[in-house]
Amino acid sequence: MLNTILKRRSIRRYTEKEVTEEIVMDLLKAAxxxxxAHNQQPWEFVVITNRDLLDAIPSFHPYSQMLTGAPLAILxxxxxxxxxxxxxxxxxxxxxxxxxxxxxxxxxxxSVWLGVYPKEDLMKGLKDLLSLPEHIKPxxxxxxxxxxxxxxxxxRFEPARVHRNGW
Numbered sequence: 629m630l631n632t633i634l635k636r637r638s639i640r641r642y643t644e645k646e647v648t649e650e651i652v653m654d655l656l657k658a659a660x661x662x663x664x665a666h667n668q669q670p671w672e673f674v675v676i677t678n679r680d681l682l683d684a685i686p687s688f689h690p691y692s693q694m695l696t697g698a699p700l701a702i703l704x705x706x707x708x709x710x711x712x713x714x715x716x717x718x719x720x721x722x723x724x725x726x727x728x729x730x731x732x733x734x735x736x737x738x739s740v741w742l743g744v745y746p747k748e749d750l751m752k753g754l755k756d757l758l759s760l761p762e763h764i765k766p767x768x769x770x771x772x773x774x775x776x777x778x779x780x781x782x783x784r785f786e787p788a789r790v791h792r793n794g795w
Contacts, residue, residue, distance in 0.1 A: 632734045634781045639738025640694040642773025647699055651735050655702065655772070658731035662723035665716030671724045674703040674758055681757060685769070688753035692742050698771045702728060703744075703754060709763040718745060721767040728770050738775030744768050 656673055664670070676682055682695045695701055704725050706717045725741055732739040744750045745767045754766040 632730055636729055636733040637738075637779040637782060638740040639773075639775045639777075639779065640740055640771070641776035642694075642698050642738060643776050644699070645774040647737065647772060647774070651737070652700070652702075654735065655728050655731045658727040659702075659704070659724040662720065662727045664720045664723070666712040668710075668712040668717070668720065670706045670708070670711055670717045670720055672705040672707045672764055674705065674760075676701045676703060676758075684757055685753070688757075689742065689744070689750050689769070692769065692771070694740060694771050695742075695769075698773045700772050702770045702772065703758065704728070704767045704770065705760065706745075706765045706767055707763060708765055717765075718767065721745075725768045725770060732770070732772055736774065737772055740771045742769040742771060 652675060656675075659671065659673065660669070662671075677700045682698060682701060685695050685701075686692045704721050706721055708714075708717070711717055729739050729741060744754060745765060751766050754760065754769075755764075760766065
């Protein structure tokens with residue numbers, strides 16, 4: 629598992645190879661296996677494979693250009709209608725998003741996390757484009773596909789950032 633975590637990188641260029649429905653379901657199972665405050669599991673997911681929709685997102689999300697070459701994306705959302713711990717839903721959705729990224733890497737896919745929440749203009753753009761109900765808040769988009777190029781591990785570990793029993 630540590631190998632998958634260390635191998636995970638932001639991949640913005642993809643081949644044309646289609647991602648199977650079985651892999652998409654595995655990604656969603658991984659997402660829904662994330663930890664959740666008070667076990668509220670507030671997540672909802674929109675799988676986007678429609679080319680017109682993927683191509684439209686960069687018109688309002690300035691960092692999403694890679695979607696024009698991605699075979700699919702998953703929008704991670706929060707269902708606000710029945711939250712047990714209102715302040716913790718972003719953490720729950722972040723955990724689900726990270727699980728998608730790790731499952732994608734484990735499946736041989738490339739992925740990149742595109743932040744949406746709390747940017748009101750990005751949230752509104754996605755709500756309008758995808759006809760999301762009022763009680764659904766877009767949190768993040770995960771762009772997915774088979775990588776067009778490989779990246780090595782990022783090597784971000786820095787022992788100087790580790791403190792024990794206090795600063």
